[in-house]
Amino acid sequence: MRVELRTIMPEWGEERDTPFAHGVVRFDRSWNLDEVERVVAERGLRALAFEDPAMFTDHGRVVDMCLDMRVRDLNVLWSARLDTVPTDGLFKAMRLAGCQRVDMRLDPDEAVEGLFWARRFGFDVRIRNLDGTSYAAERISYTVAEREDIAQRLAGLHSAQFDLAVAYFRAGRLSDVMLPLGKAMTLRFPLNELCLNLLACLSAAKHYPDQAAGLLDQAGYGCPHPVVFRNREMLRAWLAGGGDVKGVRLCLEPEHSAFS
Numbered sequence: 103m104r105v106e107l108r109t110i111m112p113e114w115g116e117e118r119d120t121p122f123a124h125g126v127v128r129f130d131r132s133w134n135l136d137e138v139e140r141v142v143a144e145r146g147l148r149a150l151a152f153e154d155p156a157m158f159t160d161h162g163r164v165v166d167m168c169l170d171m172r173v174r175d176l177n178v179l180w181s182a183r184l185d186t187v188p189t190d191g192l193f194k195a196m197r198l199a200g201c202q203r204v205d206m207r208l209d210p211d212e213a214v215e216g217l218f219w220a221r222r223f224g225f226d227v228r229i230r231n232l233d234g235t236s237y238a239a240e241r242i243s244y245t246v247a248e249r250e251d252i253a254q255r256l257a258g259l260h261s262a263q264f265d266l267a268v269a270y271f272r273a274g275r276l277s278d279v280m281l282p283l284g285k286a287m288t289l290r291f292p293l294n295e296l297c298l299n300l301l302a303c304l305s306a307a308k309h310y311p312d313q314a315a316g317l318l319d320q321a322g323y324g325c326p327h328p329v330v331f332r333n334r335e336m337l338r339a340w341l342a343g344g345g346d347v348k349g350v351r352l353c354l355e356p357e358h359s360a361f362s
Contacts, residue, residue, distance in 0.1 A: 124149035168199035260289035
Protein backbone atom coordinates (compact mmCIF):
# COMPACT_ATOMS: atom_id res chain seq x y z
CA MET A 103 0.00 0.00 0.00
CA ARG A 104 1.18 3.51 -0.84
CA VAL A 105 0.02 6.59 1.01
CA GLU A 106 -0.24 10.07 -0.49
CA LEU A 107 -1.15 13.23 1.38
CA ARG A 108 -4.10 15.37 0.42
CA THR A 109 -4.94 18.65 2.11
CA ILE A 110 -8.05 20.78 2.29
CA MET A 111 -7.53 24.45 2.98
CA PRO A 112 -9.88 26.37 5.26
CA GLU A 113 -12.20 28.80 3.51
CA TRP A 114 -11.20 31.76 5.64
CA GLY A 115 -8.15 33.90 4.84
CA GLU A 116 -6.33 34.26 8.15
CA GLU A 117 -6.27 30.52 8.80
CA ARG A 118 -5.11 29.36 5.37
CA ASP A 119 -1.67 28.21 6.55
CA THR A 120 -3.18 25.33 8.57
CA PRO A 121 -4.77 22.86 6.13
CA PHE A 122 -6.59 19.72 7.13
CA ALA A 123 -4.55 16.74 5.88
CA HIS A 124 -5.58 13.15 5.29
CA GLY A 125 -3.96 10.18 3.61
CA VAL A 126 -4.97 8.64 0.30
CA VAL A 127 -4.13 4.92 0.23
CA ARG A 128 -3.27 3.37 -3.15
CA PHE A 129 -3.39 -0.39 -3.53
CA ASP A 130 -0.23 -1.90 -5.05
CA ARG A 131 -1.19 -5.55 -4.39
CA SER A 132 0.55 -5.42 -1.03
CA TRP A 133 -1.50 -5.95 2.11
CA ASN A 134 1.26 -4.79 4.42
CA LEU A 135 0.11 -1.89 6.61
CA ASP A 136 3.61 -0.82 7.64
CA GLU A 137 3.66 2.19 5.28
CA VAL A 138 0.18 3.24 6.36
CA GLU A 139 1.11 2.97 10.03
CA ARG A 140 4.34 4.93 9.48
CA VAL A 141 2.67 7.83 7.67
CA VAL A 142 -0.21 8.00 10.14
CA ALA A 143 2.27 8.21 13.03
CA GLU A 144 4.69 10.66 11.38
CA ARG A 145 2.03 13.02 10.02
CA GLY A 146 -0.48 12.66 12.83
CA LEU A 147 -3.20 11.71 10.35
CA ARG A 148 -6.67 10.94 11.63
CA ALA A 149 -8.38 10.25 8.31
CA LEU A 150 -7.64 8.01 5.32
CA ALA A 151 -9.28 7.34 1.96
CA PHE A 152 -8.82 3.90 0.38
CA GLU A 153 -9.24 4.80 -3.28
CA ASP A 154 -9.01 1.51 -5.19
CA PRO A 155 -12.13 -0.71 -5.42
CA ALA A 156 -9.93 -3.69 -6.46
CA MET A 157 -8.62 -3.79 -2.92
CA PHE A 158 -12.05 -4.73 -1.56
CA THR A 159 -12.87 -7.62 -3.90
CA ASP A 160 -11.11 -10.18 -1.68
CA HIS A 161 -13.34 -10.00 1.36
CA GLY A 162 -11.26 -12.37 3.44
CA ARG A 163 -8.12 -10.28 2.97
CA VAL A 164 -10.00 -7.10 3.81
CA VAL A 165 -11.36 -8.61 7.04
CA ASP A 166 -7.80 -9.62 7.96
CA MET A 167 -6.58 -6.10 7.15
CA CYS A 168 -9.27 -4.59 9.36
CA LEU A 169 -8.25 -6.84 12.24
CA ASP A 170 -4.61 -5.84 11.69
CA MET A 171 -5.60 -2.16 11.82
CA ARG A 172 -7.24 -2.75 15.19
CA VAL A 173 -4.25 -4.74 16.52
CA ARG A 174 -1.94 -1.89 15.46
CA ASP A 175 -4.34 0.63 17.06
CA LEU A 176 -4.60 2.68 13.85
CA ASN A 177 -7.23 4.96 15.32
CA VAL A 178 -8.30 6.77 12.14
CA LEU A 179 -11.54 7.27 10.27
CA TRP A 180 -11.50 6.14 6.65
CA SER A 181 -13.54 5.79 3.49
CA ALA A 182 -13.55 3.08 0.83
CA ARG A 183 -14.70 2.56 -2.76
CA LEU A 184 -16.37 -0.75 -3.62
CA ASP A 185 -17.66 -2.27 -6.85
CA THR A 186 -18.54 -5.72 -5.48
CA VAL A 187 -21.54 -6.50 -3.30
CA PRO A 188 -20.56 -6.41 0.40
CA THR A 189 -21.48 -8.89 3.10
CA ASP A 190 -22.45 -8.66 6.75
CA GLY A 191 -19.02 -9.81 7.93
CA LEU A 192 -17.13 -7.48 5.59
CA PHE A 193 -19.00 -4.35 6.58
CA LYS A 194 -18.92 -5.14 10.28
CA ALA A 195 -15.13 -5.62 10.15
CA MET A 196 -14.67 -2.40 8.17
CA ARG A 197 -16.81 -0.31 10.50
CA LEU A 198 -15.09 -1.62 13.63
CA ALA A 199 -11.73 -0.76 12.04
CA GLY A 200 -12.78 2.85 11.50
CA CYS A 201 -14.45 2.90 8.09
CA GLN A 202 -17.08 5.61 8.14
CA ARG A 203 -18.03 6.07 4.51
CA VAL A 204 -18.45 3.76 1.51
CA ASP A 205 -18.80 4.78 -2.11
CA MET A 206 -20.38 1.83 -3.95
CA ARG A 207 -20.94 1.21 -7.66
CA LEU A 208 -23.31 -1.75 -7.99
CA ASP A 209 -26.00 -2.96 -10.35
CA PRO A 210 -29.60 -2.53 -9.11
CA ASP A 211 -29.97 -5.99 -7.55
CA GLU A 212 -26.61 -5.78 -5.78
CA ALA A 213 -27.34 -2.20 -4.69
CA VAL A 214 -30.34 -3.35 -2.65
CA GLU A 215 -28.20 -5.84 -0.72
CA GLY A 216 -25.30 -3.43 -0.35
CA LEU A 217 -27.60 -0.73 0.98
CA PHE A 218 -29.12 -3.15 3.49
CA TRP A 219 -25.75 -3.99 5.06
CA ALA A 220 -24.58 -0.37 4.91
CA ARG A 221 -27.65 0.76 6.84
CA ARG A 222 -27.25 -2.00 9.41
CA PHE A 223 -23.84 -0.66 10.41
CA GLY A 224 -24.53 3.04 9.93
CA PHE A 225 -22.18 3.94 7.11
CA ASP A 226 -22.34 7.25 5.32
CA VAL A 227 -23.20 5.91 1.85
CA ARG A 228 -22.92 7.09 -1.71
CA ILE A 229 -24.33 4.50 -4.10
CA ARG A 230 -24.35 4.65 -7.90
CA ASN A 231 -24.87 2.40 -10.89
CA LEU A 232 -21.95 0.63 -12.59
CA ASP A 233 -21.70 3.39 -15.21
CA GLY A 234 -21.56 6.06 -12.51
CA THR A 235 -25.11 7.32 -12.92
CA SER A 236 -26.95 8.07 -9.72
CA TYR A 237 -29.84 6.11 -8.32
CA ALA A 238 -32.89 8.07 -7.18
CA ALA A 239 -31.60 7.87 -3.59
CA GLU A 240 -27.87 8.24 -4.10
CA ARG A 241 -27.34 9.12 -0.44
CA ILE A 242 -29.18 7.84 2.58
CA SER A 243 -30.12 9.38 5.91
CA TYR A 244 -30.85 7.81 9.27
CA THR A 245 -33.58 8.34 11.81
CA VAL A 246 -32.71 8.83 15.47
CA ALA A 247 -34.10 5.36 16.21
CA GLU A 248 -31.80 3.82 13.60
CA ARG A 249 -28.79 5.61 15.08
CA GLU A 250 -29.79 4.37 18.54
CA ASP A 251 -29.97 0.79 17.26
CA ILE A 252 -26.56 1.08 15.59
CA ALA A 253 -24.98 2.59 18.70
CA GLN A 254 -26.36 -0.29 20.75
CA ARG A 255 -25.20 -2.86 18.18
CA LEU A 256 -21.70 -1.30 18.10
CA ALA A 257 -21.58 -0.06 21.69
CA GLY A 258 -17.78 0.12 21.87
CA LEU A 259 -17.33 2.04 18.60
CA HIS A 260 -16.58 5.74 19.04
CA SER A 261 -17.96 6.80 15.64
CA ALA A 262 -21.32 5.10 16.25
CA GLN A 263 -21.66 7.07 19.49
CA PHE A 264 -20.63 10.30 17.76
CA ASP A 265 -23.19 9.73 15.00
CA LEU A 266 -25.89 9.24 17.63
CA ALA A 267 -24.91 12.49 19.37
CA VAL A 268 -25.17 14.33 16.04
CA ALA A 269 -28.56 12.71 15.36
CA TYR A 270 -29.86 13.88 18.73
CA PHE A 271 -28.66 17.41 18.06
CA ARG A 272 -30.25 17.54 14.63
CA ALA A 273 -33.53 16.27 16.08
CA GLY A 274 -33.50 19.03 18.68
CA ARG A 275 -33.00 16.58 21.55
CA LEU A 276 -30.29 18.72 23.08
CA SER A 277 -30.48 17.16 26.54
CA ASP A 278 -29.60 13.76 25.05
CA VAL A 279 -26.45 14.84 23.19
CA MET A 280 -23.92 14.68 26.00
CA LEU A 281 -24.18 10.98 26.91
CA PRO A 282 -23.18 9.53 23.51
CA LEU A 283 -20.79 12.41 22.85
CA GLY A 284 -19.03 11.72 26.14
CA LYS A 285 -18.78 8.04 25.20
CA ALA A 286 -17.31 8.95 21.80
CA MET A 287 -14.65 11.14 23.41
CA THR A 288 -13.84 8.49 26.04
CA LEU A 289 -13.47 5.90 23.29
CA ARG A 290 -11.00 8.24 21.50
CA PHE A 291 -12.97 9.48 18.52
CA PRO A 292 -10.11 10.49 16.19
CA LEU A 293 -11.37 13.92 15.13
CA ASN A 294 -11.58 15.48 18.57
CA GLU A 295 -12.18 18.92 17.07
CA LEU A 296 -15.49 17.65 15.72
CA CYS A 297 -16.50 16.70 19.26
CA LEU A 298 -15.57 20.20 20.40
CA ASN A 299 -17.40 21.63 17.40
CA LEU A 300 -20.54 19.72 18.38
CA LEU A 301 -20.19 21.06 21.93
CA ALA A 302 -19.90 24.56 20.44
CA CYS A 303 -23.04 23.97 18.36
CA LEU A 304 -24.80 22.82 21.52
CA SER A 305 -23.64 25.89 23.45
CA ALA A 306 -24.75 28.22 20.65
CA ALA A 307 -28.15 26.52 20.48
CA LYS A 308 -28.55 27.12 24.22
CA HIS A 309 -27.57 30.79 23.75
CA TYR A 310 -24.09 30.67 25.26
CA PRO A 311 -22.07 32.27 22.43
CA ASP A 312 -19.01 33.05 24.57
CA GLN A 313 -18.77 29.42 25.63
CA ALA A 314 -19.16 28.35 22.00
CA ALA A 315 -16.35 30.72 20.99
CA GLY A 316 -14.04 29.25 23.62
CA LEU A 317 -14.75 25.71 22.44
CA LEU A 318 -14.07 26.67 18.83
CA ASP A 319 -10.79 28.31 19.84
CA GLN A 320 -9.81 25.09 21.58
CA ALA A 321 -10.86 23.07 18.52
CA GLY A 322 -8.73 25.27 16.29
CA TYR A 323 -5.37 24.08 17.58
CA GLY A 324 -3.24 22.10 15.15
CA CYS A 325 -4.71 21.32 11.74
CA PRO A 326 -8.40 20.78 12.40
CA HIS A 327 -11.31 20.06 10.10
CA PRO A 328 -12.27 23.14 8.02
CA VAL A 329 -15.72 23.32 9.62
CA VAL A 330 -14.04 24.68 12.78
CA PHE A 331 -12.76 27.75 10.92
CA ARG A 332 -16.10 28.22 9.19
CA ASN A 333 -17.90 28.28 12.53
CA ARG A 334 -15.34 30.60 14.14
CA GLU A 335 -15.87 33.14 11.38
CA MET A 336 -19.66 32.74 11.52
CA LEU A 337 -19.66 33.32 15.27
CA ARG A 338 -17.28 36.30 15.03
CA ALA A 339 -19.49 37.92 12.39
CA TRP A 340 -22.58 37.33 14.51
CA LEU A 341 -20.95 38.85 17.61
CA ALA A 342 -19.56 41.79 15.60
CA GLY A 343 -23.07 42.50 14.36
CA GLY A 344 -24.37 42.73 17.90
CA GLY A 345 -26.00 39.32 17.92
CA ASP A 346 -29.74 38.81 17.91
CA VAL A 347 -32.31 37.09 20.07
CA LYS A 348 -32.48 34.09 17.73
CA GLY A 349 -28.86 33.18 18.43
CA VAL A 350 -26.40 31.81 15.90
CA ARG A 351 -26.75 28.37 14.32
CA LEU A 352 -23.34 26.82 13.74
CA CYS A 353 -22.52 24.05 11.24
CA LEU A 354 -22.12 20.40 12.08
CA GLU A 355 -19.53 18.19 10.43
CA PRO A 356 -20.35 18.16 6.68
CA GLU A 357 -20.83 14.46 5.91
CA HIS A 358 -17.18 13.54 6.32
CA SER A 359 -16.44 15.20 2.99
CA ALA A 360 -12.89 16.00 4.06
CA PHE A 361 -11.78 12.40 3.81
CA SER A 362 -13.97 10.99 1.04
